[in-house]
């Protein structure tokens with residue numbers, strides 16, 4: 008871990024550097040292109056505990072990078088280069104993990120996670136949660152990641168209603184009790200769903216005790232939310248690794264959490280708790296079974312498909328050529344529909 012604080016380090020990075028000792032116990036470098044990992048200065052060789060290899064005396068360059076052990080496009084280890092430096096069993100361990108050029112840059116991964124990929128910020132936070140709570144560091148996310156996140160939001164294959172809501176939720180511009188009070192209104196109310204906490208955006212959409220069952224039952228694992236207290240920060244730090252469906256399901260879920268809150272607040276209706284991320288699958292299954300199959304059986308050639316699964320309908324109007332479950336589902340719908348002469352989605 009040769010990194011130093013560098014130019015204008017963020018509060019997170021400074022804290023990470025302060026905790027290098029803790030980090031060293033559990034993390035190692037995952038090799039992408041090998042250009043930012045030192046052969047003799049970073050823990051990168053797969054082993055029980057991350058260790059830094061000792062440079063043999065015949066290797067004179069102290070700061071060589073892992074890229075010297077890889078071929079030009081970083082797709083394969085160069086056997087001769089490995090053998091010139093490491094014992095047989097270490098060569099075998101290195102070769103057990105193929106280089107992953109699609110990862111791009113090398114990055115830190117956490118060793119002790121069940122999936123083997125536990126991002127350093129999360130891992131570090133779980134260890135150091137108490138320490139973190141002593142800091143009042145505010146939002147701490149870098150601009151590049153934030154820009155990538157915004158671009159991604161606007162490309163999501165969902166109707167703009169959900170995208171705009173997600174965007175507003177991230178910017179904190181939805182009229183919660185807290186934000187109205189900040190604008191000078193005197194409300195003096197707590198969160199209307201749980202009556203036990205001030206209602207800011209993160210509480211209303213994510214953290215309210217009243218929502219926790221939905222999170223637990225969701226189709227995707229959103230547990231990283233507990234390490235954050237702000238939707239934008241949560242998503243910029245964590246969602247880069249999420250599939251498109253996972254982010255889409257979250258956007259839809261946040262929208263409905265807000266709708267549910269408004270129904271309770273203004274009409275005193277308590278909506279049924281639907282777990283997050285299931286809606287579109289159920290909708291497709293039901294409209295396929297009840298509608299299209301019946302139409303097919305009775306020999307119809309022209310059908311109009313109407314569904315309240317806006318997410319699915321919107322995606323059906325795109326080429327559906329991305330590698331995702333939702334896209335696969337839509338391709339399934341389209342191929343099913345190819346037995347009709349005319350299909351209109353509504």
Ligand SMILES: [Zn+2]
Pocket residue numbers: 198199200201202203204210211214215216217
């Ligand atoms: Zn609440």
